[in-house]
Amino acid sequence: xxxxxxxxxxxxxxxxxxxxxxxxxxxxxxxxxxxxxxxxxxxxxxxxxxxxxxxxxxxxxxxxxxxxxxxxxxxxxxxxxxxxxxxxxxxxxxxxxxxxxxxxxxxxxxxxxxxxxxxxxxxxxxxxxxxxxxxxxxxxxxxxxxxxxxxxxxxxxxxxxxxxxxxxxxxxxxxxxxxxxxxxxxxxxxxxxxxxxxxxxxxxxxxxxxxxxxxxxxxxxxxxxxxxxxxxxxxxxxxxxxxxxxxxxxxxxxxxxxxxxxxxxxxxxxxxxxxxxxxxxxxxxxxxxxxxxxxxxxxxxxxxxxxxxxxxxxxxxxxxxxxxxxxxxxxxxxxxxxxxxxxxxxxxxxxxxxxxxx
Amino acid sequence: xxxxxxxxxxxxxxxxxxxxxxxxxxxxxxxxxxxxxxxxxxxxxxxxxxxxxxxxxxxxxxxxxxxxxxxxxxxxxxxxxxxxxxxxxxxxxxxxxxxxxxxxxxxxxxxxxxxxxxxxxxxxxxxxxxxxxxxxxxxxxxxxxxxxxxxxxxxxxxxxxxxxxxxxxxxxxxxxxxxxxxxxxxxxxxxxxxxxxxxxxxxxxxxxxxxxxxxxxxxxxxxxxxxxxxxxx
Numbered sequence: 001x002x003x004x005x006x007x008x009x010x011x012x013x014x015x016x017x018x019x020x021x022x023x024x025x026x027x028x029x030x031x032x033x034x035x036x037x038x039x040x041x042x043x044x045x046x047x048x049x050x051x052x053x054x055x056x057x058x059x060x061x062x063x064x065x066x067x068x069x070x071x072x073x074x075x076x077x078x079x080x081x082x083x084x085x086x087x088x089x090x091x092x093x094x095x096x097x098x099x100x101x102x103x104x105x106x107x108x109x110x111x112x113x114x115x116x117x118x119x120x121x122x123x124x125x126x127x128x129x130x131x132x133x134x135x136x137x138x139x140x141x142x143x144x145x146x147x148x149x150x151x152x153x154x155x156x157x158x159x160x161x162x163x164x165x166x167x168x169x170x171x172x173x174x175x176x177x178x179x180x181x182x183x184x185x186x187x188x189x190x191x192x193x194x195x196x197x198x199x200x201x202x203x204x205x206x207x208x209x210x211x212x213x214x215x216x217x218x219x220x221x222x223x224x225x226x227x228x229x230x231x232x233x234x235x236x237x238x239x240x241x242x243x244x245x246x247x248x249x250x251x252x253x254x255x256x257x258x259x260x261x262x263x264x265x266x267x268x269x270x271x272x273x274x275x276x277x278x279x280x281x282x283x284x285x286x287x288x289x290x291x292x293x294x295x296x297x298x299x300x301x302x303x304x305x306x307x308x309x310x311x312x313x314x315x316x317x318x319x320x321x322x323x324x325x326x327x328x329x330x331x332x333x334x335x336x337x338x339x340x341x342x343x344x345x346x347x348x349x350x351x352x353x354x355x356x357x358x
Numbered sequence: 359x360x361x362x363x364x365x366x367x368x369x370x371x372x373x374x375x376x377x378x379x380x381x382x383x384x385x386x387x388x389x390x391x392x393x394x395x396x397x398x399x400x401x402x403x404x405x406x407x408x409x410x411x412x413x414x415x416x417x418x419x420x421x422x423x424x425x426x427x428x429x430x431x432x433x434x435x436x437x438x439x440x441x442x443x444x445x446x447x448x449x450x451x452x453x454x455x456x457x458x459x460x461x462x463x464x465x466x467x468x469x470x471x472x473x474x475x476x477x478x479x480x481x482x483x484x485x486x487x488x489x490x491x492x493x494x495x496x497x498x499x500x501x502x503x504x505x506x507x508x509x510x511x512x513x514x515x516x517x518x519x520x521x522x523x524x525x526x527x528x529x530x531x532x533x534x535x536x537x538x539x540x541x542x543x544x545x546x547x548x549x550x551x552x553x554x555x556x557x558x559x560x561x562x563x564x565x566x567x568x569x570x571x572x573x574x575x576x577x578x579x580x581x582x583x584x585x586x587x588x589x590x591x
Contacts, residue, residue, distance in 0.1 A: 171466070174464070175464070178464050198447075200551045201551050201552035201555055202551075202555065203555040203558075203559060205559070205569075205570055206555065206558065206559070206577045207577070207579060208570065209570055209571055209572050209577060210576075210577040210578075210579050212570075212571055213571065213572075213576070226570045226571070228570060234552055234555055234556075238580075239579045239580050240446050240579050240580040243579045243580075348552075349550070349552050351552075351553075351556060352517070352543065352547075352550070352553040352556065352557070354515050354516070354517055
């Protein structure tokens, strides 16, 4: 097992033998030699309980030698001339073996129990995740099946407006379903460590602009205010991954706050970091565990009517940490939730030189 | 529409995807040539001489990139790539191979048709750089080297003009980072992406109504940029 613990055990055995000898010398004359031997037995037991089996045996051996030298006549010499003391030695070793065997067994069982508990926990997480995935996939699939079969079987008898509504709901649900499947895949890739960020110089303002235009429909229900310092430094990041973070955080804000409320997207430099924040004016996190927002799944009621696995923020955390940044959620002072993440700012590369003339 | 009744080649192995893409294109009045694999696609491209090619990147026999490279050996026809979202890298390779635009699966038909319309405009009348570009409140005359915003003169540096010119040559379509860096700063600066970040910000600050929500200098994150000019009046 680990060598450090073994060496500590041997050292403890030596110290214990020395300590017992000192105690024994103090007891000498007033106590019977057999009782002095008991002090050594106690030391061997303690070493066997605390350290490895080999340390226990070493303790038994050193104790017998020390005892023999210090107390068994002729004192000051190591002679095993009496069968009695051979017997003492045998008892000591037996005690050391029995105790350390019991302890090893106990430790092994403890490890096994801990492993079982861990397995049970990850099994529980897996089955909860599976249940939540199944639920969230099943609902849109049910809508897709129902709506499309209505169109297939009675399409021409339906009023045009209803046909259109059904088609639109198929389109919307299919897109949502794709997003969710994509999130599961992305989370799996991130967890497996197979996402390697391809860093290049990027402008956060630019990424944000692209996100806002890409998310047009999804953010149409809210008023998004962008507040960014005009002189933000460039960051060396994997831009598509950072774009994903912004999409997920903004999507989360739009999903959990009432339509018509304001969502603020801020970015500024703070020391060696670029700090990006998305603040909403929704009901906020309530009594929920703020750190738990970044877990792989959250309890049912929280996801709202549009579904979603709650994987979005877990993906954000993985991506931000992959870039050496941090992400956290806070209750907004004015109510609502603020999600803040940092991206490290590196020394800027040399700027281009404007060619003269042309 | 002058670009109606064009010939469009669709190289896509999945029959379901081919079906809806082709029916949407046919509904627009185009003649559609369908190929289910790369080999067939390369042959159809030479025999049918389409105006635009739509090429899926994940084909069963060869990579879609081979089809694009094959076409580029003899034709400047616009090529639109169909790519999966998870394959960012494949997208960049497609632009290196000569692709002009892309649509990420899953896509709505509206998105694809919009790309095809832009591509056809190029196929029919390749952008020559003549005439002024209209970009919302701003105009840029690349020949006279003049730019205005809300009627007032705006100073653009020579590099900024070159950058706009390069984007305008492919107006409406994607120009990759590498392509822009190569054309504006030269082959020794292909990896200096930060040049683009700095200059695009300058152009947006000078010409866009809201630089944080650009409507003309569009970012294609991880890939390149796209210039959306208003249609000439």
